[in-house]
Amino acid sequence: MTTPNQLQLERGTTIFGKWQKQKYVVERLLGEGANGQVYLVHHKREQYALKIGFDVVDLQAEANVLRMIAKQQPELYIQLLDVDDVQLPTGESHPFYIMRFVEGVTVTQFLQQQSVDWFPLIGLHLLEKLSKLHQIGWIFGDVKADNILVSKYGKAELVDYGGATEFGKSVRQFTEIYDRGYWNAGSRSADFKYDLFSFAVLAVQLLEPEKLNAITKQSLPQNRSISNLLDIAENNGQLKQVAPWLHKALHGQFVHSEESLALWRSLLRQHHRKKVAVNRLPLWLKGLAAISGAMLAGATFIWFIGL
Numbered sequence: 273m274t275t276p277n278q279l280q281l282e283r284g285t286t287i288f289g290k291w292q293k294q295k296y297v298v299e300r301l302l303g304e305g306a307n308g309q310v311y312l313v314h315h316k317r318e319q320y321a322l323k324i325g326f327d328v329v330d331l332q333a334e335a336n337v338l339r340m341i342a343k344q345q346p347e348l349y350i351q352l353l354d355v356d357d358v359q360l361p362t363g364e365s366h367p368f369y370i371m372r373f374v375e376g377v378t379v380t381q382f383l384q385q386q387s388v389d390w391f392p393l394i395g396l397h398l399l400e401k402l403s404k405l406h407q408i409g410w411i412f413g414d415v416k417a418d419n420i421l422v423s424k425y426g427k428a429e430l431v432d433y434g435g436a437t438e439f440g441k442s443v444r445q446f447t448e449i450y451d452r453g454y455w456n457a458g459s460r461s462a463d464f465k466y467d468l469f470s471f472a473v474l475a476v477q478l479l480e481p482e483k484l485n486a487i488t489k490q491s492l493p494q495n496r497s498i499s500n501l502l503d504i505a506e507n508n509g510q511l512k513q514v515a516p517w518l519h520k521a522l523h524g525q526f527v528h529s530e531e532s533l534a535l536w537r538s539l540l541r542q543h544h545r546k547k548v549a550v551n552r553l554p555l556w557l558k559g560l561a562a563i564s565g566a567m568l569a570g571a572t573f574i575w576f577i578g579l
């Protein structure tokens with residue numbers, strides 16, 4: 273049996289479905305993970321993503337989840353076009369399914385290529401998607417950088433619904449550092465707060481990767497806690513802007529998903545207003561503001577050491 277890292281479909285390979293008799297032509301590999309490989313393919317002049325797996329039961333379960341969510345929440349634009357098996361020239365049979373091709377690069381690459389200033393807007397798009405999923409009683413489960421693709425203008429999409437789980441069930445698939453249990457902050461039972469927690473860890477990871485890495489490497493499992501994450505956030509300008517949101521998400525204090533979305537939006541608006549106000553100041557006033565800022569910092573320092 274071929275193992276995940278042995279399978280390699282060359283450009284131009286034709287995938288012919290055993291049962292549905294549809295034909296797909298491979299363009300290139302989009303990505304791979306523990307459950308399979310995802311290829312860009314074309315079919316009747318349209319581009320799609322084809323996920324080919326190694327375990328029939330796992331892939332079928334994933335396809336069933338996609339089908340269910342697509343039906344219940346059309347606003348997520350999930351498409352499941354075909355589910356079938358293919359017999360490769362090696363004689364081996366593999367299950368596959370066809371879904372919408374999501375354009376973009378991973379969120380980590382996007383922030384590196386553009387700027388971390390895009391993070392609040394990308395975060396908003398993601399929270400909107402998560403909230404749509406929560407509305408129908410499902411969580412995404414495996415919120416992590418590799419499962420977020422970002423295209424032009426910071427438009428973010430979730431890929432890999434393999435971890436999607438109905439409220440109340442045990443989370444089907446998760447990645448350690450984004451997991452609430454890993455931080456001794458709650459169970460692995462699916463509720464909307466689970467996704468929001470992972471999103472908060474993701475925020476810290478995207479903006480302070482080294483500091484987060486140091487904590488996960490150095491601290492003993494029993495000593496890991498959300499205060500480690502909040503301490504990092506306090507000392508980062510971008511994270512500080514959304515600190516009230518991170519605090520609530522990490523403590524599991526949001527009452528529903530829409531509340532979290534509304535808070536993120538209002539923090540974004542506040543930040544935007546501040547930026548606009550500073551940009552509108554005449555140059556001489558900006559200088560004065562900078563000087564008074566420095567004076568304020570100095571005064572605060574003197575006040576501190578005087579105590």
Ligand SMILES: Nc1ncnc2c1ncn2[C@@H]1O[C@H](COP(=O)(O)OP(=O)(O)OP(=O)(O)O)[C@@H](O)[C@H]1O
Pocket residue numbers: 302303304305306307308309310321323371372373374375418419431432433434
């Ligand atoms: N619909 C899609 N459009 C474009 N790229 C995709 C799509 N689905 C998946 N990918 C790419 O393929 C990669 C691997 O896919 P996926 O995460 O589904 O595999 P996996 O085996 O379930 O991975 P993991 O082990 O992380 O769970 C993704 O990280 C993403 O880069």
